[in-house]
Amino acid sequence: MKMNIRCITILTMLLLPLLSRAQMTISFLPETQGRTLEGVMMARIMNPGAQPVSCFLVVKITEGRSGKVAETRTAAFAVNPGLSSIPPAVAYNASWQFGSNPTATVIRQSHHFPEGEYEYCYELYANDKDKPGELLAEQCFDYFLEPFSPLMLTEPYDGDQICDKRPTLFWQPILPAIPGMQYRLVLVEVKPGQAKAEALHYNMPVIQQINIQTPMLFYPPLSRELQEGKRYAWQVLANRGEMVLGRSEIWDFTVKCLDSVKALPVESFRNIEDLSKSNFYIAKERIYFAVQNIYNTAVLKYDIQCISKPEIKIKKLPEITLKHGRNEVIIDLEDAEGFVDGDFYILNMRLPNGETRQLRFVYKVETE
Known part of the structure; x- marks a missing residue:
């Protein structure tokens, strides 16, 4: 019985390093980190073992239509127990090889990935005097990358x-x-x-x-x-x-508060161009604005959304018809549904010439 326990103990000690190595995993977020070469090297490695492991990393990136676009092999580095990052010096000094296609050319010149269907593959090897050793982790991540719009x-x-x-x-x-x-x-x-x-x-x-x-x-x-x-x-x-x-x-x-603006009565019909560039308009149950229509008579296309409570739907807005020439428009909100005293709203309108205008306003209940 003692012999069996001793054998099991020795076998466990021999297998433990192999078991801990086999369970290493790569953590990578392609939607954010997969947009630049620098971001690709921000992947993290989970080492569930109790000891650091000397490794090197191979990264291969392909794009659906272009094929191979970039590949690198890092210098050796230690992967500590737990979740750790690729050392900055190792990531910075990684030498990239690029494919011979337009996508790879863009990446080589800018380090940014253009729109495309990418596969990011990571291979983590045990380091054996800079020779490929045991494969400790292999993971690929697929992502259709769309460039961010400007902020x-x-x-x-x-x-x-x-x-x-x-x-x-x-x-x-x-x-x-x-x-x-x-x-x-x-x-x-x-x-x-x-x-x-x-x-x-x-x-x-x-x-x-x-x-x-x-x-x-x-x-x-x-x-x-x-x-x-x-x-x-x-x-x-x-x-x-x-x-x-x-x-x-x-x-x-x-x-800066101008006297001319302060003295302007609510009922005056200011041009929608001026109002859309102002701060919040105060709508005392009605919105007043002037707009020029160079086309024939047409119904004004518009809607109103609540900024304070986006889940609220505004209903029963009056229909507004624009005649040819200058129009002094009154949008009566008294009978509409969804308006609360003191809440913030945004009026979106599409003019007959195709241009859009927005007016942000605070709704106020008229008091006697």
Whole structure:
């Protein structure tokens, strides 16, 4: 009996290193890391054993129509127990070989992957004096890569003057949407004679908001309000975890309330072009605007969405007919369904010439 236990113990000790090696796995996120050569080298390795293992990695990348586009073999490095990254020096010094096709040429020149159907294959070998040893892990990942759309700010406009000291900020989302993607917004005061990029990097933020889920930010209640006559710069970054997926340009605006704007009555018919460039319009149960129609009589195509509560559907909007020439339009919201006093909305309209306009507004109930 003692002999059997001793044999089992010796056999277990001999097999344990082989068992731990065989269970190594590669962790890779093609939707974010598979967009650049540098991102490909951000894959992680899971070593379930109790001891470091000396390895080297072979990476092969192919594209559906082009075939082989890139391949590399790293220098040897130690894979520690648990989840570990490829050492930065090893990733940086990896020598890539590229295919002889247009896709490979783009990747070689820019290190960025153009649109395509990619397969990323990782082979992890035990290092035996730089000779291929035991294959410890082999995994391939397929992904149809679409380039991200630019991350663009939309409101307040660059160089604009606004009267709102607690403005809501808007930008266009990055597409395609990536699960887990969030936005980070920074807004700072720009001192006289200071460049906006310099201000963004060195000045104390007025707003520094992280983990934003939607492409808009209501002014944070705890942030101090903006001051009349001062200039502010802002920028938005899209990220997933620690990886930055995109960053917007840096825009600036000035808080300045003009008397002519303040004195303007609600019932005046301001041009829709001017209104769409303003901050939030206050709609006291009605929206007033003027629009020029150079075509024949046509029904205005429009809809209204609730920004405060996107799940709410706006119903029973009145039909608006545009005649040829200048039109002074009144959209009566009193009998429509879905409007709540103090909530924020956006009016989307398509003019007869095919152009689109948007008007963001706050709905207010008329009081006696």
